[in-house]
Amino acid sequence: MRLMSETPTYIGFEEYSEHVPASIPSAVQQATTRFVSGRAARVAEVPEWEDLRQIGSDIRLHTIENMDVYLTQLEEKVLAAGGHVHWAQTADEANRIVLEIANAHDVKLAVKSKSMATEEIGLNHVLEAAGIQAIETDLGEYIIQLAGTGPSHIIVPAVHLKKEEIAAIFSEKLDMNAPADPVELARIAREVLREKFLNAEMGISGGNFLIAETGTLVMVTNEGNGRMCTTMPDLHVAVVGIDKVIPDWESLTVFLRLLARSATGQKLSTYTQFITGPRREAGEFGPKEFHLVLLDNGRSNVLKDPVGREVFKCIRCGACANVCPVYKNVGGFAYGWFISGPIGAILAPQMLGTQTARELPYASTLCGACADVCPVKIPIPTILRHLRRRVAQGDEFAEATLPASIRVTVGLASIALAQNWIYRLGTRVLPALMSIFKRGGWIPRAPYPLSRWTKARPLPPFTANFRGWWKNVRSADSKDARR
Numbered sequence: 001m002r003l004m005s006e007t008p009t010y011i012g013f014e015e016y017s018e019h020v021p022a023s024i025p026s027a028v029q030q031a032t033t034r035f036v037s038g039r040a041a042r043v044a045e046v047p048e049w050e051d052l053r054q055i056g057s058d059i060r061l062h063t064i065e066n067m068d069v070y071l072t073q074l075e076e077k078v079l080a081a082g083g084h085v086h087w088a089q090t091a092d093e094a095n096r097i098v099l100e101i102a103n104a105h106d107v108k109l110a111v112k113s114k115s116m117a118t119e120e121i122g123l124n125h126v127l128e129a130a131g132i133q134a135i136e137t138d139l140g141e142y143i144i145q146l147a148g149t150g151p152s153h154i155i156v157p158a159v160h161l162k163k164e165e166i167a168a169i170f171s172e173k174l175d176m177n178a179p180a181d182p183v184e185l186a187r188i189a190r191e192v193l194r195e196k197f198l199n200a201e202m203g204i205s206g207g208n209f210l211i212a213e214t215g216t217l218v219m220v221t222n223e224g225n226g227r228m229c230t231t232m233p234d235l236h237v238a239v240v241g242i243d244k245v246i247p248d249w250e251s252l253t254v255f256l257r258l259l260a261r262s263a264t265g266q267k268l269s270t271y272t273q274f275i276t277g278p279r280r281e282a283g284e285f286g287p288k289e290f291h292l293v294l295l296d297n298g299r300s301n302v303l304k305d306p307v308g309r310e311v312f313k314c315i316r317c318g319a320c321a322n323v324c325p326v327y328k329n330v331g332g333f334a335y336g337w338f339i340s341g342p343i344g345a346i347l348a349p350q351m352l353g354t355q356t357a358r359e360l361p362y363a364s365t366l367c368g369a370c371a372d373v374c375p376v377k378i379p380i381p382t383i384l385r386h387l388r389r390r391v392a393q394g395d396e397f398a399e400a401t402l403p404a405s406i407r408v409t410v411g412l413a414s415i416a417l418a419q420n421w422i423y424r425l426g427t428r429v430l431p432a433l434m435s436i437f438k439r440g441g442w443i444p445r446a447p448y449p450l451s452r453w454t455k456a457r458p459l460p461p462f463t464a465n466f467r468g469w470w471k472n473v474r475s476a477d478s479k480d481a482r483r
């Protein structure tokens with residue numbers, strides 16, 4: 001099964017739908033329901049929650065608008081603290097930089113803490129191709145690395161798997177008889193990974209925030225693996241998107257209060273780690289060498305769109321996915337990219353282009369639940385509608401990508417809906433036409449363009465006659481009124 005295992009390239013819905021594992025919805029619904037109630041309880045404890053959201057949103061917007069200033073300040077501070085800074089315009093460039101650093105230190109084994117930026121550039125596969133073993137050490141990431149898939153949730157990468165499925169993966173890949181017991185499975189992973197931590201020459205991480213004021217990398221985790229990755233090996237390389245920069249420590253206090261509550265329903269995550277350059281004195285913890293790779297990979301282009309760029313306010317809490325009725329029913333792999341849920345639906349079309357990920361803006365009911373829970377007030381439904389317009393009509397940021405057949409159909413439909421007589425005629429002709437394809441109460445196979453729908457599921461026959469229905473309702477109402 002190919003579920004984002006090889007590279008971070010986008011997989012369209014049609015290809016995915018042929019592979020959807022049946023267990024995904026129930027596993028995802030169980031986990032997300034727990035997160036939703038946990039979040040609600042923690043948020044209720046903070047009376048100033050709405051003010052906090054507004055402050056968080058304002059800080060992120062201010063940073064987006066002044067990103068060049070804060071990135072320059074960040075670079076100066078990291079260099080002053082003894083670290084190295086590398087600017088990567090593309091995924092290939094970022095991979096080349098990390099590989100060069102690894103080769104210069106004769107690295108054969110690298111341990112990694114959870115990093116969406118390295119998922120984005122497909123770093124593991126590049127390192128492996130160069131003969132360097134890169135081991136994921138976050139438990140969820142370790143499980144999906146063994147399974148050979150990508151993450152299906154931005155904070156819980158293996159959310160789609162039940163304990164029985166994880167036990168089967170461990171048994172097959174680690175050549176053992178692993179029980180379906182979460183405590184025992186965690187113990188097995190810890191035992192395997194401990195040896196990797198002790199022998200790795202390089203630690204690789206992402207980062208939740210970059211504080212421009214002091215050049216500090218902030219990592220927020222719930223397992224001790226992030227600390228092990230960044231303190232045990234003598235070399236630490238952090239690959240972080242340029243959008244992660246924040247102005248100062250005061251801003252961080254706002255985001256730390258918003259993040260854990262929104263993500264896992266905790267007051268604070270178990271570990272919050274601050275890394276400012278390499279270790280300076282003997283006896284201090286930390287690596288001898290610290291490299292920060294600042295990843296652009298299309299972000300500068302997204303920043304040019306005044307509507308779409310609000311996506312970079314995101315602090316990657318995953319709350320939008322947990323409440324999304326679409327995500328809960330299809331799981332993360334259906335989004336075809338390593339970031340799924342509503343945030344993936346507004347990020348992928350902008351990063352990869354609406355040519356590539358044109359379906360994603362439509363993968364939403366526009367119910368607005370995502371925007372209601374977003375801790376930094378990203379107007380997700382507004383951005384989805386904006387991206388739909390870019391897909392359909394094109395603008396200065398993107399060519400129109402909707403197929404001509406659909407544009408013609410929609411154009412004809414808008415004429416018919418505006419002209420009374422055409423509409424009336426249609427309500428008589430369409431049911432008659434569709435009865436040709438009816439089998440039982442459904443239409444199992446319809447001609448193009450409706451065949452795109454019936455390939456996946458049958459179509460209900462067109463029986464609605466709104467005007468007739470409305471007439472009946474009104475006459476029933478007036479009869480009631482006369483009684």
Ligand code: SF4
Nearest residue numbers: 314315317318320374
């Ligand atoms: S869009 Fe908002 S709710 Fe979704 S992951 Fe980002 S910060 Fe969290």
